Amino acid sequence: MTQPRRHDRAVTIKDVAREADVSAMTVSNVLNGRGRVSEETAARIRAVVERLGYRPSMAARRLRLSRQWTIGMLIVVEDRDFLSDPFITAQVTGLTNYLTQNAYSLIVRGIRPSDFRTSGLFQQIEADGMVAILSGSEPQRQACIRQIGRMRLPTVLLQEQAASQEPDCVVLRQDDFAGGQQVARHLLETGARGFWMLIPQAEWPGMKARLAGVTAELQAAGLPPPTVVQCSDESYDVAYAATLAALEERGAPDAIVGGNDQLAIAAMKACQARGFSVPDDIQISGFNGFAFWRYVEPVLTTVISPAHLLGERAGELLIDRLQVGAFAASELVLPVTFQPGRSTRAHT
Amino acid sequence: MTQPRRHDRAVTIKDVAREADVSAMTVSNVLNGRGRVSEETAARIRAVVERLGYRPSMAARRLRLSRQWTIGMLIVVEDRDFLSDPFITAQVTGLTNYLTQNAYSLIVRGIRPSDFRTSGLFQQIEADGMVAILSGSEPQRQACIRQIGRMRLPTVLLQEQAASQEPDCVVLRQDDFAGGQQVARHLLETGARGFWMLIPQAEWPGMKARLAGVTAELQAAGLPPPTVVQCSDESYDVAYAATLAALEERGAPDAIVGGNDQLAIAAMKACQARGFSVPDDIQISGFNGFAFWRYVEPVLTTVISPAHLLGERAGELLIDRLQVGAFAASELVLPVTFQPGRSTRAHT
DNA sequence: CTGAAAGCGCTTACAG
DNA sequence: CTGAAAGCGCTTACAG
Numbered sequence: 230m231t232q233p234r235r236h237d238r239a240v241t242i243k244d245v246a247r248e249a250d251v252s253a254m255t256v257s258n259v260l261n262g263r264g265r266v267s268e269e270t271a272a273r274i275r276a277v278v279e280r281l282g283y284r285p286s287m288a289a290r291r292l293r294l295s296r297q298w299t300i301g302m303l304i305v306v307e308d309r310d311f312l313s314d315p316f317i318t319a320q321v322t323g324l325t326n327y328l329t330q331n332a333y334s335l336i337v338r339g340i341r342p343s344d345f346r347t348s349g350l351f352q353q354i355e356a357d358g359m360v361a362i363l364s365g366s367e368p369q370r371q372a373c374i375r376q377i378g379r380m381r382l383p384t385v386l387l388q389e390q391a392a393s394q395e396p397d398c399v400v401l402r403q404d405d406f407a408g409g410q411q412v413a414r415h416l417l418e419t420g421a422r423g424f425w426m427l428i429p430q431a432e433w434p435g436m437k438a439r440l441a442g443v444t445a446e447l448q449a450a451g452l453p454p455p456t457v458v459q460c461s462d463e464s465y466d467v468a469y470a471a472t473l474a475a476l477e478e479r480g481a482p483d484a485i486v487g488g489n490d491q492l493a494i495a496a497m498k499a500c501q502a503r504g505f506s507v508p509d510d511i512q513i514s515g516f517n518g519f520a521f522w523r524y525v526e527p528v529l530t531t532v533i534s535p536a537h538l539l540g541e542r543a544g545e546l547l548i549d550r551l552q553v554g555a556f557a558a559s560e561l562v563l564p565v566t567f568q569p570g571r572s573t574r575a576h577t
Numbered sequence: 578m579t580q581p582r583r584h585d586r587a588v589t590i591k592d593v594a595r596e597a598d599v600s601a602m603t604v605s606n607v608l609n610g611r612g613r614v615s616e617e618t619a620a621r622i623r624a625v626v627e628r629l630g631y632r633p634s635m636a637a638r639r640l641r642l643s644r645q646w647t648i649g650m651l652i653v654v655e656d657r658d659f660l661s662d663p664f665i666t667a668q669v670t671g672l673t674n675y676l677t678q679n680a681y682s683l684i685v686r687g688i689r690p691s692d693f694r695t696s697g698l699f700q701q702i703e704a705d706g707m708v709a710i711l712s713g714s715e716p717q718r719q720a721c722i723r724q725i726g727r728m729r730l731p732t733v734l735l736q737e738q739a740a741s742q743e744p745d746c747v748v749l750r751q752d753d754f755a756g757g758q759q760v761a762r763h764l765l766e767t768g769a770r771g772f773w774m775l776i777p778q779a780e781w782p783g784m785k786a787r788l789a790g791v792t793a794e795l796q797a798a799g800l801p802p803p804t805v806v807q808c809s810d811e812s813y814d815v816a817y818a819a820t821l822a823a824l825e826e827r828g829a830p831d832a833i834v835g836g837n838d839q840l841a842i843a844a845m846k847a848c849q850a851r852g853f854s855v856p857d858d859i860q861i862s863g864f865n866g867f868a869f870w871r872y873v874e875p876v877l878t879t880v881i882s883p884a885h886l887l888g889e890r891a892g893e894l895l896i897d898r899l900q901v902g903a904f905a906a907s908e909l910v911l912p913v914t915f916q917p918g919r920s921t922r923a924h925t
Numbered sequence: 926c927t928g929a930a931a932g933c934g935c936t937t938a939c940a941g
Numbered sequence: 942c943t944g945a946a947a948g949c950g951c952t953t954a955c956a957g
Contacts, residue, residue, distance in 0.1 A: 600929080
């Protein structure tokens with residue numbers, strides 16, 4: 230075995246220039262397709278580039294051009310394991326895929342709402358633009374948004390519900406309100422009248438929109454809002470226990486709308502453990518439609534989120550913005566798809 | 578509303594120097610704690626830094642020091658949605674968390690095995706070290722590893738099974754072989770004799786180790802290896818269909834070992850759909866122990882993977898290596914934990 | 926204790 | 942069509 234070598238001194242543009250018997254700037258011109266260079270010289274340079282395995286130093290280009298070819302992503306969430314929610318990972322994947330295709334990199338940072346003010350860690354990110362997905366109370370999130378705004382970078386806010394005050398900022402979300410409406414309408418049509426909604430304590434604006442959608446639909450039917458069952462976190466155990474406690478305290482509802490699939494599934498298991506039949510005694514629906522929505526018996530009724538697409542769109546908005554100089558819109562809303570399963574009754 | 582402003586010309590070290598009436602290098606010394614500077618001058622400089630909101634340019638430091646404070650992560654997998662597997666996202670999260678705490682950034686790139694040779698995209702990553710998690714056939718993976726080796730960067734290979742030929746490279750994995758053994762032992766003790774194992778077509782070295790562990794344990798009991806049921810991908814639908822087809826063709830086994838939880842759950846649902854009782858007719862176990870292992874009825878017997886820790890350790894190995902100049906070991910194996918559920922029988 | 930000079934590897938006007 | 946010079950914002954020897 231050879232000794233672990235230190236990183237070889239990289240081939241620079243000067244090396245290429247010397248070998249090709251031209252100046253560094255001619256090499257640069259050829260590589261960037263700028264300026265006119267005779268085809269003969271260009272070919273010679275390209276051959277040398279190939280032979281030497283020259284790769285331009287991004288560090289040098291970044292310094293020179295003060296462009297980073299990097300997007301920063303901030304995930305503000307209480308859970309240290311900030312990629313544990315599939316709704317978030319799907320967005321991250323969509324974004325990474327889009328950016329990679331466009332030769333951009335993504336730097337992801339998870340921050341807890343409480344650490345946001347102090348850490349300032351996110352400020353260390355040198356990027357051309359930012360994407361943020363925020364949880365927390367309205368004032369907390371607004372404070373985050375202002376902080377991000379101080380970076381003076383084009384910004385995409387994922388899942389925020391209202392257009393932002395900040396300049397150079399666009400809000401991108403899925404239509405959670407409509408999703409909530411569709412779920413409620415479906416349940417109403419199957420005869421449900423007493424509704425619960427399971428919601429995590431961590432405040433997600435999308436979650437609130439789902440609740441608002443359900444509430445609006447009930448109100449339109451002359452019914453009161455759903456009873457909100459809060460879960461101190463989004464874990465299975467907590468949602469399960471919260472459902473049991475609520476069943477104990479208030480008796481069974483006609484329908485439980487889970488704020489997401491995980492919550493709905495935990496609720497379903499709790500109901501079944503108490504001897505209720507789903508959907509005959511209690512109907513249950515979820516939100517998001519990730520892989521495991523069908524792990525349970527009966528298969529969960531849910532709303533399919535375009536989460537991956539949300540990530541891609543965020544990347545697209547940002548890269549277009551970087552080219553054009555301004556965002557084309559200040560708000561963009563993607564549709565969701567209601568997906569009936571067997572945890573709710575078919576309506577006749 | 579103000580006009581969207583272009584990124585303000587950033588405050589540079591020169592601005593600070595001018596304001597504090599010292600040279601740029603004195604500012605640099607103070608900020609980096611190098612050289613001796615009178616406490617009075619230092620305090621003055623720090624005040625100016627604060628007042629001006631000066632943040633050193635990473636791009637300049639990178640160029641100057643040819644260090645990137647960045648780790649690159651390569652995920653070589655067929656699925657375009659390369660963060661869809663929770664086993665991978667948990668590792669990515671662990672790594673990101675560790676790196677962020679140490680002021681490093683992570684650049685993640687998903688590449689399909691087939692594109693690996695051509696894309697060369699991963700070479701664009703300017704990083705101080707690499708982490709890779711590879712799927713594909715042995716020769717394919719070895720080719721990837723050699724390619725990565727040509728970057729001459731300290732490298733952590735996740736879930737590879739054998740120490741690498743490459744210099745400056747360490748293999749970090751969990752003990753999938755032992756996990757396979759434990760599952761098999763448990764099933765043997767409950768009386769199972771006829772085994773299937775559900776495996777995705779994409780070749781993961783960890784998956785092979787699980788199979789090898791099961792096989793070894795069966796062999797020790799004088800039994801033949803498990804029947805391998807291949808799934809063309811890791812999706813629910815495919816695993817479900819594969820299980821149905823196998824039941825059709827060969828009748829029911831005593832036990833089905835899922836290569837991971839997702840496969841096990843799909844298999845369980847397929848068995849139940851055919852009227853088999855789990856665990857009375859067929860015992861079923863999974864692998865990894867992510868949140869949804871208990872979504873199913875009966876709750877899945879599984880093996881808990883230290884996936885988040887795997888990511889953290891990868892970061893730790895790399896950052897230590899960067900400081901010390903060499904890896905302390907060439908292989909590191911983390912233990913797994915057998916987690917009995919109700920999809921297998923309790924042994925007496 | 927403090928600073929002038931050089932240089933990391935590029936690219937952008939500007940000449941020729 | 943091609944090149945010499947300057948500079949992006951830092952830090953590292955080396956002087957004083």
